[in-house]
Amino acid sequence: MTVKETDTKIINEVTPRTSEWKRFQRVFFQRKVVLFGLIILIILVLTAIFAPLLAPYNPFQINLKESLQQPSWTHLLGTDLQGRDTLSRLIYGSRTALMVGFGSVLMAGIVGVSLGLIAGYVGGITNMIIMRIMDALMGFPMILLALVIAAVLGSGIHNVIIALSVATLPGYARVMHGLTLTIRENDYILAQEGMGASGIRTMFWHILPNGLPPMIVLITLQLGALILAEAGLSFLGVGIDPTDAAWGAMVADGRRYLLTYPWLSLAPGFAIMLVVFAFNLVGDGLRDALDPRLRGLL
């Protein structure tokens, strides 16, 4: 470990700063599959932003005359029981997935990182209390905790975000806690403290930025897991409003027509898998490019 650290220090001294970004790009795009994942994610974000322009029909419009149609040129992926266009609902579903994903990552990330940072930096009894609570939260299977919290809070997209944030919080706290313990041993932190910097300043201006690269990787990987969890909750019918377009709920709705209209369930499920797959690919690519030593840790 120490050998590796001195190695990077030497490289940093010899080569100019710009090479860091070039190295990142080289490693990140080295594997073609990472590029594939990135393209899927760009398409996903664009789809979510321009959903009203892309969707051929109103995804919420109930049209019983066109109930349960097979895929055709007018309805590329057919229609559901209420006659709603499956493709349009699929397109709007990307908004739900991204909203829940980013919302939960933001909330759980800010709270979790702060808790981990404080626990690691302050130490002592504060550390004990925070980390044991995080351990206890980790004792629940993530989806189970989210399910129970979402069920208790009642339906609504914001409740799903809260439930998933609480369930994923300990992951961020643990990683940031570990990082803080390592980073605070550095001489520059000691120098900061020696110059009289306050604890909060040291934590958020000096330790936090140095812990960011692994956190970026964790967040990317978490986004995939969160979209999977959101789909799971809406599949069970917990949280998301039934009229909203959510991929998991679409899979559940199509379940009854599996033999006659398999696309109703198979198409949204495939969308979930593709998006989660893309987040995992890009997350792994980022990890290799930002810090290969994280392999096996995140």
Next chain:
Amino acid sequence: MTAYIIRRLIIAVVILIIVTLIVFFVMQLLPGDPLVIFLGQQAGTGSMSQEQLEQLYIRYGLDKPLIVQYWNWISGVVKGNMGESIYYHENVGKLLLERFPVTLDLGIKSFIIYNILGIVMGMVAALRRGKWLDTFATLLSYIGVSIPVFWLGLLLIYLFGLRLDWFPIAGYTLPTEDLWKNLHQSVLPVFCLSLMGWAVIARQTRSSVLEVMSQDYVRTAWSKGLTERKVIMRHILKNSLIPVITIMGIGLGLMFGGQVFIEQVFAIPGVGRLLVGSIFAQDYQVVQSATLVIATIVILINLIVDISYGWLDPRIRYG
């Protein structure tokens, strides 16, 4: 070693206490009054007078401070009294005991399968690095963690149940009743439950084996002229499995989460299905107890993992 075990035990107990607190207080988040929800499900409550309501409050101890309510609940749980289900009108402990063997049966089968498949595949992938099997293992490990387990279940039902008619698409039979039927019905659900664990274990084994293979002692083993079999079994496999064991605990948590969906998709009467059903029936006594039981099991398994980890790797014990 004893000191290490005692330390882990104390930590586990502390975590368990916090878990009960979390479960208790999450239930307090319920919008509205638990008594009103409870009464709303019993027929004809509109006519209840204020006085009768207050009597019920006192009877269920809801007039006491939260901490006393927590104590009453937790001391009941410890004695095995988890209260009564308002939906099934049965003792919650009995309900859970009836469904537990089902969940456990599927869980144990999946646990054995994903560990064997994962370790073998991760091992072979690392030893034949860059060959087609390695590529396949990498692809599978991505798909395994990306595929929604409920959707995988539906996909298999569609292909092997509805189209090919090879396996039954729903139901469960206890192995003590009809072992052959039990195995036949288990194939699809167990495959679904195993895939994620398989992916996670294979991935961890692969990277762990690759790391061990580059160690000096492995080079020494080769240069001593040991046979390939001996090097792999005695030097590589043994050392590379240590980090894999920690992942086994994580895989188990993932699997319990998966069972909630799989029992729903395949109509299997286990704890997961009971939990989801109880959420919709607003039967919170059951939700509370089932969550607590599952969390307790996960924590106990992680304790066993931690202890065996310390036993296998002395660096952990003294660290």
